[in-house]
Amino acid sequence: MLDERTREIDVETGAADEGLARFASPDLLRHMVLDLRQMKSFIDAPLVMARAEGIWYWDVNGKRYLDGISGIFTVNVGHANPRVLAALHQQIDQICFAPPLHATNIPAVQLANLVAEVAPGDINTVKLLSGGSEATEAAMKLARQYHRQSGNPLKYKVVSLYKGFHGATLGALSATGLSRRKAIFEPTLSGFVKAMPPTCHACPFNLSYPSCGVTCVDQIERIIELEGPETVAAVILEPISNTGGITTPPVEYLPRLREICDRHNVLLIFDEIITGFGRTGQMFAAQTFGVTPDIICMGKGMGSGYGPLAAIAFRDHVAAAFWGDDEDNVEFAHGHTFGGNPLSSAAGLASIREILDRDLCANAREIGDHLRARIQELAPLNVITDVRGKGLLIGMGLKKDAAAGVPFPAELRFGQRVGHRAIGRGLIVRADPDWIALAPPLTITRAEADELFDLFAECLGDELAVSR
Numbered sequence: 001m002l003d004e005r006t007r008e009i010d011v012e013t014g015a016a017d018e019g020l021a022r023f024a025s026p027d028l029l030r031h032m033v034l035d036l037r038q039m040k041s042f043i044d045a046p047l048v049m050a051r052a053e054g055i056w057y058w059d060v061n062g063k064r065y066l067d068g069i070s071g072i073f074t075v076n077v078g079h080a081n082p083r084v085l086a087a088l089h090q091q092i093d094q095i096c097f098a099p100p101l102h103a104t105n106i107p108a109v110q111l112a113n114l115v116a117e118v119a120p121g122d123i124n125t126v127k128l129l130s131g132g133s134e135a136t137e138a139a140m141k142l143a144r145q146y147h148r149q150s151g152n153p154l155k156y157k158v159v160s161l162y163k164g165f166h167g168a169t170l171g172a173l174s175a176t177g178l179s180r181r182k183a184i185f186e187p188t189l190s191g192f193v194k195a196m197p198p199t200c201h202a203c204p205f206n207l208s209y210p211s212c213g214v215t216c217v218d219q220i221e222r223i224i225e226l227e228g229p230e231t232v233a234a235v236i237l238e239p240i241s242n243t244g245g246i247t248t249p250p251v252e253y254l255p256r257l258r259e260i261c262d263r264h265n266v267l268l269i270f271d272e273i274i275t276g277f278g279r280t281g282q283m284f285a286a287q288t289f290g291v292t293p294d295i296i297c298m299g300k301g302m303g304s305g306y307g308p309l310a311a312i313a314f315r316d317h318v319a320a321a322f323w324g325d326d327e328d329n330v331e332f333a334h335g336h337t338f339g340g341n342p343l344s345s346a347a348g349l350a351s352i353r354e355i356l357d358r359d360l361c362a363n364a365r366e367i368g369d370h371l372r373a374r375i376q377e378l379a380p381l382n383v384i385t386d387v388r389g390k391g392l393l394i395g396m397g398l399k400k401d402a403a404a405g406v407p408f409p410a411e412l413r414f415g416q417r418v419g420h421r422a423i424g425r426g427l428i429v430r431a432d433p434d435w436i437a438l439a440p441p442l443t444i445t446r447a448e449a450d451e452l453f454d455l456f457a458e459c460l461g462d463e464l465a466v467s468r
């Protein structure tokens with residue numbers, strides 16, 4: 001079978017079993033739809049992975065790629081992690097399914113307890129789910145039901161940020177602030193209000209930090225006041241926004257947002273689907289920024305991609321509103337068939353233990369600092385405007401003349417050209433027209449980080465030579 005055949009790739013030389021290349025044939029691929037991608041052009045330049053290990057992938061032609069983005073901010077413990085593979089093999093012989101409707105299972109119980117242990121503050125209650133969009137939807141539903149059951153039935157609105165992304169399903173999309181992801185599906189749900197994001201590299205108020213006084217966070221309070229605090233249930237945001245261009249908020253932003261939410265009895269939801277599980281150098285960005293939200297949404301790196309796994313975890317005062325006798329009917333009125341699946345839970349458990357035992361948070365800080373220092377070496381190119389993010393979540397703004405602030409022509413889509421060139425050279429990064437992100441597995445070594453940097457620098461320099 002495929003798995004057996006992929007083993008036939010020679011790790012050293014990358015030589016592939018020739019038979020695998022047929023999985024990239026148009027005849028087979030034309031039956032598929034991938035994410036946000038025109039299949040007609042994908043079929044012309046297909047990328048079909050056959051095997052992965054550590055920070056590396058091999059495609060069906062035996063070509064090797066350095067995974068500079070952890071799948072997609074997901075494979076925090078690296079590909080083919082022996083500990084996670086062993087946990088999966090062991091679990092598969094025990095039980096593969098026990099739905100969360102009338103029962104649970106051992107790895108799910110262990111996982112919920114471990115998440116409660118590593119989550120900040122009094123975040124002690126965990127609902128296991130299967131994907132990030134499920135998590136953000138569940139968090140917003142939890143917030144609405146929480147207020148209904150604690151004497152504030154009119155609180156239902158959700159405030160979120162322009163440029164933020166919270167998932168592809170309709171509720172999650174309603175909180176998403178990217179027109180290019182949602183305009184085609186509108187109208188989305190009512191009751192969702194947007195605020196300007198803390199994108200200091202492109203301030204929506206044309207101000208500069210710190211003289212701006214972090215006005216963007218004050219605007220959220222104004223919005224809550226203007227909407228009527230008695231109608232606002234929650235604020236949801238990514239502590240560091242990916243789609244905003246790896247936007248790190250000013251240091252005062254999240255603490256002040258916490259105060260604003262407290263003042264108006266609004267639940268603060270951190271969408272940590274990218275930032276969770278060591279990515280920013282602490283288990284959660286909540287700890288990196290020293291702010292405990294009421295609800296954390298987690299996904300992606302929670303199970304490192306070894307099984308579909310996500311969750312919401314929430315504070316004791318929120319959980320208390322859902323605790324009662326059967327007749328009280330206060331249980332969370334929400335669920336999904338695959339939540340807490342034993343295989344996904346076993347993968348998540350092993351992955352989080354790996355992060356803890358190997359102190360991958362420290363590695364994320366150390367290698368993140370190292371990569372940031374190396375990126376400074378590219379200053380003479382005068383193309384990188386700033387380096388954003390925390391730990392091993394690194395974003396770089398790109399301009400034609402970084403010092404003078406002159407952008408590339410929009411139609412050039414410079415960052416994406418660098419991304420395409422990188423794939424040709426065997427490096428996968430997250431590329432947007434005017435920024436690029438690096439987020440390799442948290443297991444990456446210093447030597448591997450140097451290899452990543454050298455490849456990236458080469459692609460950036462070569463693209464610059466033909467694009468400027």
Ligand SMILES: Cc1ncc(COP(=O)(O)O)c(C=O)c1O
Binds near residue numbers: 132166
């Ligand atoms: C911040 C954030 N929230 C939510 C999601 C949705 O997660 P999923 O694709 O697992 O539904 C994503 C996915 O990229 C994300 O980046």
